[in-house]
Amino acid sequence: xxxxxxxxxxxxxxxxxxxxxxxxxxxxxxxxxxxxxxxxxxxxxxxxxxxxxxxxxxxxxxxxxxxxxxxxxxxxxxxxxxxxxxxxxxxxxxxxxxxxxxxxxxxxxxxxxxxxxxxxxxxxxxxxxxxxxxxxxxxxxxxxxxxxxxxxxxxxxxxxxxxxxxxxxxxxxxxxxxxxxxxxxxxxxxxxxxxxxxxxxxxxxxxxxxxxxxxxxxxxxxxxxxxxxxxxxxxxxxxxxxxxxxxxxxxxxxxxxxxxxxxxxxxxxxxxxxxxxxxxxxxxxxxxxxxxxxxxxxxxxxxxxxxxxxxxxxxxxxxxxxxxxxxxxxxxxxxxx
Amino acid sequence: xxxxxxxxxxxxxxxxxxxxxxxxxxxxxxxxxxxxxxxxxxxxxxxxxxxxxxxxxxxxxxxxxxxxxxxxxxxxxxxxxxxxxxxxxxxxxxxxxxxxxxxxxxxxxxxxxxxxxxxxxxxxxxxxxxxxxxxxxxxxxxxxxxxxxxxxxxxxxxxxxxxxxxxxxxxxxxxxxxxxxxxxxxxxxxxxxxxxxxxxxxxxxxxxxxxxxxxxxxxxxxx
Numbered sequence: 001x002x003x004x005x006x007x008x009x010x011x012x013x014x015x016x017x018x019x020x021x022x023x024x025x026x027x028x029x030x031x032x033x034x035x036x037x038x039x040x041x042x043x044x045x046x047x048x049x050x051x052x053x054x055x056x057x058x059x060x061x062x063x064x065x066x067x068x069x070x071x072x073x074x075x076x077x078x079x080x081x082x083x084x085x086x087x088x089x090x091x092x093x094x095x096x097x098x099x100x101x102x103x104x105x106x107x108x109x110x111x112x113x114x115x116x117x118x119x120x121x122x123x124x125x126x127x128x129x130x131x132x133x134x135x136x137x138x139x140x141x142x143x144x145x146x147x148x149x150x151x152x153x154x155x156x157x158x159x160x161x162x163x164x165x166x167x168x169x170x171x172x173x174x175x176x177x178x179x180x181x182x183x184x185x186x187x188x189x190x191x192x193x194x195x196x197x198x199x200x201x202x203x204x205x206x207x208x209x210x211x212x213x214x215x216x217x218x219x220x221x222x223x224x225x226x227x228x229x230x231x232x233x234x235x236x237x238x239x240x241x242x243x244x245x246x247x248x249x250x251x252x253x254x255x256x257x258x259x260x261x262x263x264x265x266x267x268x269x270x271x272x273x274x275x276x277x278x279x280x281x282x283x284x285x286x287x288x289x290x291x292x293x294x295x296x297x298x299x300x301x302x303x304x305x306x307x308x309x310x311x312x313x314x315x316x317x318x319x320x321x322x323x324x325x326x327x328x329x330x331x332x333x334x335x336x337x
Numbered sequence: 338x339x340x341x342x343x344x345x346x347x348x349x350x351x352x353x354x355x356x357x358x359x360x361x362x363x364x365x366x367x368x369x370x371x372x373x374x375x376x377x378x379x380x381x382x383x384x385x386x387x388x389x390x391x392x393x394x395x396x397x398x399x400x401x402x403x404x405x406x407x408x409x410x411x412x413x414x415x416x417x418x419x420x421x422x423x424x425x426x427x428x429x430x431x432x433x434x435x436x437x438x439x440x441x442x443x444x445x446x447x448x449x450x451x452x453x454x455x456x457x458x459x460x461x462x463x464x465x466x467x468x469x470x471x472x473x474x475x476x477x478x479x480x481x482x483x484x485x486x487x488x489x490x491x492x493x494x495x496x497x498x499x500x501x502x503x504x505x506x507x508x509x510x511x512x513x514x515x516x517x518x519x520x521x522x523x524x525x526x527x528x529x530x531x532x533x534x535x536x537x538x539x540x541x542x543x544x545x546x547x548x549x550x551x552x553x554x555x556x557x558x559x560x
Contacts, residue, residue: 029493087467095440096493098467157445160401161408164355205445205521207399236521257524280492282524286531311492311522 005136006067007194013305014195014229014252014273021333022300022307024326025068027140027197027231027254027275029096029312030060034319036093038063043315044088047074047097050124058129061137064322068195069129070140072122074098075199078144078180079152081117082110094315102153106169109153109176114187123191130192138194143185145200145232146178146218153177156202163210170214178218182225189228197231198222198250204236211241219248231275235311242267257282257310261302273305278325280309285317289324296328341372345381348413352385355405360413368417375427377417383456386410390453394542404445407452414455429460431552434477435486436464437520438497443490446520446541450486453541454548459484470501477514483555484548488520495522499532506533515551519544 003020004012010023036042041055057071074096080086084102089095103109115123122141129139144152150173151159162170185196203215223230232245233254245253246268253272255264257279265274276299278284283295296307307329313322339347344367351359360382367377389406392398418426435451437444444466451463462480464472468487477485485505489495498518505511511533518534529537535551538544 089440092440094496096491098440098442100442156443157404157448160404160445163401164405205400207401210399210401279524281495281522282527286524286527314492314496316496 007136007138010068010138010306011194011229014231014275016251016270016273016305022304022329023067024296024307024329025066025138025140026060026070026309026313027195027233027306028070028142028199028280028309029073030064030066030070030322031056031073032060032313032315032317032319032322033094034317035059035063038319043073043093043095044090044097047072047076047088048118048121050121050128053121053125054128054132057125058132060322061133064319065326066322067326068138068140069133070142070197071125071129072142075142075144075148075201076152077118077122078112078149078177078184081112081119082153082180083112084153086118096312099152102155106154106173109173111176111180111183114184119184123187126188126191126193139192140195140197140231141188141193142197142199142233143181143188145198145203145215146174146181146222147206147215148200148202149177149181150174151202159202160206163206163214167213174214174218178222182222185222185226185230189226193228195229195231196226197233197254199233201235204234204238204241204256208240208244211244216244216247219250223249233275233311239263239267246271252305254308255310259310261299261304265303274303275306275308276304277308277310280311280317281314284309284321284325285314287321289320289327292321292324293328293331296325297332300329300332339366339370341370344370344372345376345384348377348381349385349388352382352406352410352413353388355402355409357409357412360409361416364413364417374417374421375425378414378456379427379458382410382413382417386452386456390449390456390541390545393449394540400445400449403449407449410452410456427458430458430549431483431515432460432462432480433484433486433548434462434464434473434480434482435488436468436473437466437488437490438494438501439467439469440497441489441491441494442466443521444488446490447486447488449541450488450519450544453545457545457549459548470497470504473501474505474508474510478510482514483552484515484517486517486519486548488518489523490521492522495520495524495528498528498534502532502534515548515555517544517548517551
């Protein structure tokens, strides 16, 4: 097969179409301390300044060699734009921002435009990235999944018991949050984003029954509204909900390092592509090049469609370790020719 | 009239079936019957939360149910013990300071551990989420803890477990405390070794066994 551009390769891989070689990207956060130094773009400023966000996101592609640019570095854009208070952990460059509190009332939740607040900053960063990259390098943006966003604005601990005690309240909040996720995703695609990655960590802890009731219907609607390839990333052991993850209608499923790629592939049965799942800490941060190479080659031989970390890259990861994923993929495909 | 054992069974059942009203009514009834408050907790409510914890460990119940049981347990325990003088409380198996590391807002794991450990004879000080290393250490020193537990649910925040371990070592306190780590993102034994912790778990029932083993070993060493 002729050499594909990185964008063609990623889109084809996610759509389960033939590729010249498996793409190596991250659908989760890519900021590291070394890349911050290299790009002169540091957290927390790079979490809320479009230019710095773009500089740091681009560094994971131009310096570490990942075959896509992925932004932002946290999961707070939607909640922040709704008016939730965000803790950026000032003066610390190794923390992702966290949502601190939500709303007193859930009757008239705000529906911010994708150009407002932190979502607007991410949109602007996408514009800068696209301008600097040209058309051949794909841009991936992580969008907070509807249930996780509902957890942000209600409080994770509260929403976990709400699913038992107050289903109406949960559904009321989700009716707003899925629309925010979908509107943001739609606007990002119009701005030039190639892949939308729905990040839905909170949905991973509620178990299959509640996932079916509260996460699946809204993820389905959000995914259906996006006219570009989509990925659903869920942390933890997602095997018990894998069938429902397929049912959401996303193009690709991103699995955590806890999930066996072989088991996930068997559960997916070709209906979606499989993205994953190098252990971000036990391998990517802690092992040397050899360890990253072994893990990458194992996953490629197990048939992942896209080679990627199983969750957000630790800020303490060395650039050479990220680059080792790409080197391993190249080596794997050289030997296959 | 119900017997003491029947009331205690009713209290356990209220936690297992997630019925807060039944738990609170059960506490009131038990106190009126003259059942010692400590028995209400250790032989009634605690039996319930341990059962829920075991069922969670076996994959039989989802986290929301464990969270709800823990909330009920906490409220009912506070009510039962509200009038017990501190010097009449039973001696705990060990005193633990627990929390979710700085930069991480996910404290459901440490809340579950807190509830189950409390029900199993530990005195637990739960510091909640986004807890700095200094706060962990300050609280442990203040309450004379035997054990510090640090949870992380994100790969981005696991490093904070190492930072806390390093800080304890730097202050010459590392050997003073049993240092346990865990959380949903925990990578396993190699990470535990890397950060120099005494033990780890990603599941509350395993965590309880690890903690009990560490306490027993520590006691053996000091005897």
